[in-house]
Structures are given as C-alpha cells and as structure tokens.
Amino acid sequence: xxxxxxxxxxxxATPHLAPVTVPHAHNPMAPDLTADTxxxxxxxxxxxxxxxxxxxxxxxxxxxxxxxxxxxxxQLGPELAADLATVxxxxxxxxxxxxxxxxxxxxxxxxxxxxxxxxxxxxFDLDHNLEPVNHGIDPSIVxxxxxxxxxxxxxxxxxLTKLLYNHTVSAWLITILGVNFQLGxxxxxxxxxxxxxxxxxxxxxxxxxxx
Numbered sequence: 765x766x767x768x769x770x771x772x773x774x775x776x777a778t779p780h781l782a783p784v785t786v787p788h789a790h791n792p793m794a795p796d797l798t799a800d801t802x803x804x805x806x807x808x809x810x811x812x813x814x815x816x817x818x819x820x821x822x823x824x825x826x827x828x829x830x831x832x833x834x835x836x837x838x839q840l841g842p843e844l845a846a847d848l849a850t851v852x853x854x855x856x857x858x859x860x861x862x863x864x865x866x867x868x869x870x871x872x873x874x875x876x877x878x879x880x881x882x883x884x885x886x887x888f889d890l891d892h893n894l895e896p897v898n899h900g901i902d903p904s905i906v907x908x909x910x911x912x913x914x915x916x917x918x919x920x921x922x923x924l925t926k927l928l929y930n931h932t933v934s935a936w937l938i939t940i941l942g943v944n945f946q947l948g949x950x951x952x953x954x955x956x957x958x959x960x961x962x963x964x965x966x967x968x969x970x971x972x973x974x975x
Contacts, residue, residue, distance in 0.1 A: 766825040766834040799833035801853040801970060804844070806837040813942025813955040817857040820940070820962050829970050842924055849929035853975050855966060856886075856918040858916040859955070860939040875941055880958035881965055886935040888922035934975060938966055 774815065805821030807814040819837040825834040840856075848854055860882070862875065916924075918937050925931050940958040951959060969975060 768838060791829070797832050797882060800851050801832045801855070801975075802847060802851045803834045803855050803857070803966070803970070804837065804840070805835070805857040806840055807859050808838060810947060811948060812944040812946055812948040812950065813940075813952050814859045814942045814945050815958050816859045816942060816951055816955045816962075819951065820857050820959055820966065822958075823963050824860055824966055824970075827967065829967070832970055840918065840921060842916060842921070844916075845919055845928055846924040848921060848925040848933050849931045850861065851933065853934045854936075855969065856919075856935065856937045857941050857962065857966065858937070859942040859945075861945065862941060875943075875954060877957070877961075880941045880954065881961045882939045882941075883965060883969075884937055886918055886922060886937050888919050888926060888932075936969060936975075938962055938969075 803821055803824060805817035806821070807817040809815035809818055821834050822837055824832075833851070835844075837844070918935065922933060922935055926935060940955060940962050942952065942958075943954045944952045
C-alpha cells in the first residue's frame with residue numbers, strides 16, 4: 765500500500781508514452797509493517813517535473829512488490845527517520861534540474877537518453893550536516909518562493925536515523941532529469957521518458973539480491 769502526506773498539494777517524447785499527470789494526495793493508507801524496503805517519492809506535484817518522484821512511486825506501488833512499502837511526500841522531513849528505523853533498505857526518488865554545466869556541454873542539444881536517470885548508493889556520515897537543505901528544485905526557479913525551503917536531504921535522514929535510533933539503512937537515490945518546474949501538473953516529455961526508464965531501473969533494484 766502507499767501512504768501520502770496529508771499536507772501534500774495536490775524533443776524526447778515517444779509515440780507510446782502518453783502524457784502523465786502526477787498523482788494528487790489522498791489520505792494515508794495503512795502501512796505494511798512487515799516491509800523491509802521503503803520506497804519514498806518526493807516532490808511538489810504542482811510544480812510540473814518536480815512531481816516525477818511521486819508519479820514513479822505511484823506506478824511502482826501498483827505492481828505490489830512483496831516487502832516494499834511506498835511513501836509519497838511533498839518534501840523530506842525529520843519525521844521520516846522513524847520510518848527508516850523500521851526497515852533495512854530505502855530508495856529515494858526525486859527530480860533533478862539540469863545544471864548550467866550540463867547545458868553548456870550539450871551545446872543546446874536535447875538531453876541524451878543516458879542522462880535522464882541517475883542512480884547512486886548513499887553512504888551517510890554522522891558528521892554530515894543535519895540542518896534542512898534545499899533539494900530537488902533549481903534555486904534560481906524558487907528563489908522568491910517557499911517551495912522546498914525546509915526540505916531535508918536523504919543523507920541527513922540517514923544520519924538522523926543513526927543518531928536517534930542507532931539504525932543503519934542501505935540506501936539508494938534515484939534522480940530523474942526535469943526541465944520544467946513552473947506551476948503545472950503535467951510532466952514534460954523529458955521527464956516522462958525519464959519516468960519510464962526510472963520505473964524499470966527501480967523495479968530491478970527492488971527485486972535484486974545485491975541491493
């Protein structure tokens with residue numbers, strides 16, 4: 765089952781990829797307390813591509829993979845440390861913006877398919893900064909807003925879980941390239957294609973023995 769935060773707000777296109785609208789929030793459903801893996805998709809679903817994380821987790825949750833508990837959040841917060849303390853594995857799913865360096869390197873060309881989804885294993889450190897940090901949206905886009913201004917990073921949550929519960933979690937961060945973070949509920953063609961790839965990547969990761 766999938767649980768959502770009660771406070772959460774509601775060209776590379778290919779012919780077989782229909783437009784995707786990110787999911788709205790509903791009341792949290794009863795969590796699977798026997799799950800050993802936590803799948804967390806987070807982002808502002810009213811900021812177009814920033815909602816790709818929740819959209820991906822929604823899709824994977826429908827596959828009902830045994831032992832996987834899904835959460836959708838508007839942003840990461842310290843209260844999630846309690847959830848991390850109950851599992852052995854966690855996968856964070858988030859949007860990322862294209863940096864100026866990436867844009868310059870492509871010379872204005874569209875993003876390559878290989879650049880749409882990035883995966884990396886996270887290793888926490890208790891010396892890691894536990895203060896809230898901006899994460900997931902280009903600061904230049906949200907400089908005049910409060911969007912993502914109090915979000916915690918995945919590494920902060922891993923360190924906080926160790927600090928409060930003396931519990932270590934095996935963790936991965938999957939990020940999907942976004943190009944449009946303006947107000948809206950639809951994903952861009954770039955994010956839709958990345959979403960398709962990420963669903964495959966994450967599903968394989970969840971089913972693998974080498975997590």
